Amino acid sequence: MSHGRVAEIAAQADRLPSLPAVVSRLIALMADDRLGIETLAHQVEADPAIVARVLAAANAGAYGSQHISAVTQAVQLLGVDRVRDIAINNALLEVFAVRVPECMSSLWLESLASAVCAEEVAAQLGVNKSIAYVSGLLHDIGKLLLYVVLGEAYEAVLIEHQHGDVPLAELERARLGVDHAAVGAALASAWHLPAVVVDSILGHTDALGPDVVRSEMADVVHIGMVLARALDLAGNPRNRVPQLSDMACLRSGLHWGQCRAALPHIEGRFAHVRSLLRH
Amino acid sequence: MSAIQAACTHYLRRCLVPDEAVVGMRLYRDVRLPDGRVLLPAGSVLDAEMLVRLKGRGVEYIHVAIPDERSPEEAQADADKACQRVDLIFRGESSQGRDSLHQIVRAFRLKEVQSCPMAE
Numbered sequence: 531m532s533h534g535r536v537a538e539i540a541a542q543a544d545r546l547p548s549l550p551a552v553v554s555r556l557i558a559l560m561a562d563d564r565l566g567i568e569t570l571a572h573q574v575e576a577d578p579a580i581v582a583r584v585l586a587a588a589n590a591g592a593y594g595s596q597h598i599s600a601v602t603q604a605v606q607l608l609g610v611d612r613v614r615d616i617a618i619n620n621a622l623l624e625v626f627a628v629r630v631p632e633c634m635s636s637l638w639l640e641s642l643a644s645a646v647c648a649e650e651v652a653a654q655l656g657v658n659k660s661i662a663y664v665s666g667l668l669h670d671i672g673k674l675l676l677y678v679v680l681g682e683a684y685e686a687v688l689i690e691h692q693h694g695d696v697p698l699a700e701l702e703r704a705r706l707g708v709d710h711a712a713v714g715a716a717l718a719s720a721w722h723l724p725a726v727v728v729d730s731i732l733g734h735t736d737a738l739g740p741d742v743v744r745s746e747m748a749d750v751v752h753i754g755m756v757l758a759r760a761l762d763l764a765g766n767p768r769n770r771v772p773q774l775s776d777m778a779c780l781r782s783g784l785h786w787g788q789c790r791a792a793l794p795h796i797e798g799r800f801a802h803v804r805s806l807l808r809h
Numbered sequence: 810m811s812a813i814q815a816a817c818t819h820y821l822r823r824c825l826v827p828d829e830a831v832v833g834m835r836l837y838r839d840v841r842l843p844d845g846r847v848l849l850p851a852g853s854v855l856d857a858e859m860l861v862r863l864k865g866r867g868v869e870y871i872h873v874a875i876p877d878e879r880s881p882e883e884a885q886a887d888a889d890k891a892c893q894r895v896d897l898i899f900r901g902e903s904s905q906g907r908d909s910l911h912q913i914v915r916a917f918r919l920k921e922v923q924s925c926p927m928a929e
Binding site for chain 2: 607608609757759761762769771773774776786789790793797798802805
């Protein structure tokens with residue numbers, strides 16, 4: 531795979547809607563485990579669009595005659611995780627809102643489902659849940675940039691993948707000289723996201739690029755992505771479960787018995803995060 | 810409680826966000842707060858005040874029991890359809906972990922379309 535080609539595509543990141551600065555800062559705080567009520571409220575206050583959504587969600591709770599107009603009060607009421615979901619999901623939804631062909635129409639929901647599953651896998655393994663969630667949301671962002679830059683040439687690769695058995699990343703490297711994981715990681719790096727997020731995007735696929743070694747968080751995102759597709763959460767009629775790396779499962783120490791018990795929770799949480807997008 | 814619910818002994822489980830819940834639905838599982846305390850116990854039939862509490866306490870989702878009014882043939886057709894869908898999405902080359910996941914998801918989907926007594 532050509533690193534020059536990856537850089538050339540990532541250099542066109544401005545053809546996608548930009549990631550709001552407040553979201554980059556929230557993700558950096560999450561990576562350092564420093565996202566408390568006050569810090570979150572302070573960050574949210576910097577973005578009027580997010581303030582409006584958070585206050586709407588707090589007031590939608592119908593707390594008698596009480597009207598919530600302060601962000602700190604809303605964060606206390608809704609909790610850090612829920613406000614994080616509202617802020618980040620809505621910001622990324624705007625990034626994903628570019629016009630895509632039919633074969634990519636499930637990309638957003640599959641990303642949201644992978645985020646929820648990666649978060650649950652992280653919870654079971656005792657690693658940073660918030661970073662797993664964000665990495666799950668962003669793991670396929672490279673597909674979006676590849677389509678925006680290459681257009682029909684990338685669409686043709688996606689269609690060929692749907693009709694064959696070759697893993698997508700392998701097919702992308704053969705046809706285009708780059709894969710969506712490398713492009714996504716370069717984009718995340720250009721957005722100044724923490725290294726743990728960049729590495730997890732680079733290592734999430736079922737067909738790793740040359741010289742790529744999966745990090746602990748990449749194992750979590752990989753397993754989360756496969757679990758999301760296995761549960762068919764996005765309802766993609768052409769869904770097919772990618773290869774699951776036995777090495778990632780072994781290395782992470784994940785117990786499928788625990789995962790089985792968590793499936794109703796995953797479905798409920800996915801329904802919840804989807805509903806937040808309506809606020 | 811409706812006449813159908815009163816007469817029904819078997820149910821289907823459904824997962825809903827609080828905005829989708831309506832008065833008269835019966836909880837299949839306890840609704841717990843983030844600290845583990847039970848907000849509403851399994852078996853509660855939702856009334857207007859409970860719906861307000863669910864939304865106001867930030868509950869993300871609930872599991873309700875819907876009366877199962879399907880014939881045995883319809884229930885079997887649902888089970889077959891659920892298994893076929895899972896087998897379809899797991900088509901192609903596999904690995905040990907993927908095979909295990911296939912079986913776990915198949916059992917989960919099958920359970921979802923099977924009737925259960927309220928006390929389960």
